Amino acid sequence: LEINKKNVMIIEGSHRIKGNTSYITKKLKNQINTEGCNIKLFNINRLNIEHCLDCSYCSTHFGSCVIKDDMQGVYASLLNADVIIFAAPVYFNNVPSKLKVLIDRCQMIYMSKIKHQDEFNQIIHHGIGFIISVGGAKAYPNQFLGSELTLDLLYKNLSVKLKKHYCFSGTDDIKVEKREEEIGLVVSEINQFIDQIR
Numbered sequence: 775l776e777i778n779k780k781n782v783m784i785i786e787g788s789h790r791i792k793g794n795t796s797y798i799t800k801k802l803k804n805q806i807n808t809e810g811c812n813i814k815l816f817n818i819n820r821l822n823i824e825h826c827l828d829c830s831y832c833s834t835h836f837g838s839c840v841i842k843d844d845m846q847g848v849y850a851s852l853l854n855a856d857v858i859i860f861a862a863p864v865y866f867n868n869v870p871s872k873l874k875v876l877i878d879r880c881q882m883i884y885m886s887k888i889k890h891q892d893e894f895n896q897i898i899h900h901g902i903g904f905i906i907s908v909g910g911a912k913a914y915p916n917q918f919l920g921s922e923l924t925l926d927l928l929y930k931n932l933s934v935k936l937k938k939h940y941c942f943s944g945t946d947d948i949k950v951e952k953r954e955e956e957i958g959l960v961v962s963e964i965n966q967f968i969d970q971i972r
């Protein structure tokens with residue numbers, strides 16, 4: 775990692791390797807402020823993550839989970855991320871279950887704050903977060919609300935400010951591959967937000 779660069783962490787949450795979400799995250803990976811950022815992309819399908827046991831180990835061990843698996847790498851990235859982007863479909867109006875497993879393992883981060891009175895992440899002054907959601911159905915009320923509530927709570931625990939939630943409805947009818955302009959706007963806006971930090 776180059777230390778003068780901003781650390782951008784992208785977490786891709788679709789259960790499909792080559793769906794709409796991965797199309798968007800590829801664009802992000804290639805087009806986010808390429809000079810000034812270290813970009814790390816995590817794909818939920820390639821991570822081996824156990825469920826949270828609710829064992830309370832993290833309530834007595836600051837910043838540490840009893841389970842040693844691929845979450846160790848995720849924690850390390852969260853700790854140093856200036857920018858976090860969750861990109862995922864909605865499944866039943868919320869995040870996919872594999873992604874929810876990752877999120878639940880962030881209970882340790884919540885415990886850092888409430889039991890240890892300490893911030894888990896080091897980037898507490900300017901850390902910013904984004905959500906990118908895709909949904910198969912045409913837009914309907916609250917289609918993306920569940921994902922937003924869940925991920926915003928995670929961001930709050932991380933002391934990361936949710937800057938914007940971008941939503942792509944109707945992927946059943948029109949795949950995001952056919953929506954270059956929409957994706958381009960998202961990427962350029964995220965780049966503007968990134969330019970403003972630090």
Ligand SMILES: Cc1cc2nc3c(=O)[nH]c(=O)nc-3n(C[C@H](O)[C@H](O)[C@H](O)COP(=O)(O)O)c2cc1C
Pocket residue numbers: 788789790792793794795796862863864865866867868908909910911912917945946
């Ligand atoms: C289990 C499951 C639940 C889904 N639930 C919803 C839903 O509640 N609302 C919606 O608009 N689309 C829903 N979809 C459709 C997906 O959001 C849509 O197919 C999306 O494009 C999948 O993302 P991907 O292309 O990145 O894999 C669901 C799909 C699956 C597999």
